[in-house]
Amino acid sequence: MRNITHEELLTRAKELDLPTQHHIDGRAEAGSGATFAVVAPRNGQVLTHVADAREAEVDLAVAAARRAVDSGPWPRLSPADRGRILLRIAELLEEHREQLALTISLEMGKPITDAYDIELRAAINTFRWYGQLTDKLTDSSPHTAADALALVTREPAGVVGAVVPWNFPLTLAGWKVAPALAAGCAVVLKPSESSPLSALLLGRIGSEAGLPPGVLNVVTGDGPTAGRAIGLHPAVDVLSFTGSTAVGRNFLHYAADSNLKRVWLELGGKSPNIVLPDAPDLEKAAATAAWGIFFNQGEMCTAPSRLLVHSSIAEQVTEAVLRRARELKVGDPLDPVTDMGALVSQAHLDRVLDHIATGQAQGARLLTGGERTLTATGGGFLQPTVFDRVDPGMRLAREEIFGPVLSVLTFDDIDEAVRLANSTEYGLAAGLWTSDLSTAHRVSRALKAGTVWVNCYEEGDLSVPFGGMKQSGNGRDKSVHALEKYTELKTTWIQL
Known part of the structure; x- marks a missing residue:
């Protein structure tokens, strides 16, 4: 982006078509009509007003994801076909790279050069890497007695709630969404209320790339309302969260108080x-x-x-x-x-x-x-x-x-x-x-x-895992190990 002048970037930023509604079941959804302001850190001015999710909107998104998992085509597609759609998402992220970089810079204050060169590169590479991985995974058949056959298969965990922070809004969304989709899951993504715009654009791009309705849903709202509703929802099977240690504890409580969903946490650091x-x-x-x-x-x-x-x-x-x-x-x-x-x-x-x-x-x-x-x-x-x-x-x-x-x-x-x-x-x-x-x-x-x-x-x-020890969390993003968060191991024992 260094070959574009400051003045030209200011002009292009003013021309952006910023999304304002949730992305649920493959389309824009206004919900209750409640909104909140997205403020630009660069000048303290309001960029736009975005739909503010209540429990009803979270219920809509989770229901759409549940249908996509239980009766939709996504988990039943061949891994190669899922991979092709993930690769198409990577292509569309590249095509919209400037728009996304400008949006990220506006909503969370990141320098435009870093947004374009680093954040977008990471997000594009994430979807590309998992798109290339989907048809290269294998199940196993352990050696057992001569009169039996044992099969160990990895199956989609189901509906994934992904809650991500504002500091790398698209990269961290990609680290959760891409492996979950590669595994055959459906996702309800809640970005930070400070940086919801790039995530909403990702929802649009996913539908344009060919994701079936309900496979990737984006709801915007705050943690105490929308985040809590996702954490407590009995139809969410897995929760993946990146953010503060204090909020991570909340999600563990939500899981205990609902359906004991698995909770994967990437929390704070003092490196x-x-x-x-x-x-x-x-x-x-x-x-x-x-x-x-x-x-x-x-x-x-x-x-x-x-x-x-x-x-x-x-x-x-x-x-x-x-x-x-x-x-x-x-x-x-x-x-x-x-x-x-x-x-x-x-x-x-x-x-x-x-x-x-x-x-x-x-x-x-x-x-x-x-x-x-x-x-x-x-x-x-x-x-x-x-x-x-x-x-x-x-x-x-x-x-x-x-x-x-x-x-x-x-x-x-x-x-x-x-x-x-x-x-x-x-x-x-x-x-x-x-x-x-x-x-x-x-x-x-x-x-x-x-x-x-x-x-x-x-x-x-992308080949190496990322995550923490102690109160920095559990589980790993990136690499093939991320798929462990979004799959369940099933053993099938066949007596011959």
């Missing part, structure tokens, strides 16, 4: 990024640390928000991080040269500022940033922020901030680094920088995290 003196390239380690915490305005569950640096190199690494932070351009998300856009809402900005104020009050040293910027725009812009002299017991070191705030902690030996890294309730991701192969293996094994990156951060592809 450590450990830099040892023998790191192969300290400048690269520092640059990656800065990129990791400030990318997407720090609104990432895997953000390396705790930089753990050996005391002998702490000053050198911290100075390199500060240089990178001060070079970043904070600006309009629709400007293709912007590095950091706006935080998703005023309420979220206030929460991040509260963490910054608490950090200072508890004695951490603010090295750069910490204040709002571009206030005249009306948008939620925050300077890249770095603290050092952070004690492990401080809120800065223990709680997920979900903003562009980096805490630098020091250690004197590897055992101390591992203890610090594992000292939070979270276990989503971690980074490690070392040239020693033995250290890389030993420390990676010792870190309680679902993903450990060595001499890099945020790398990987």
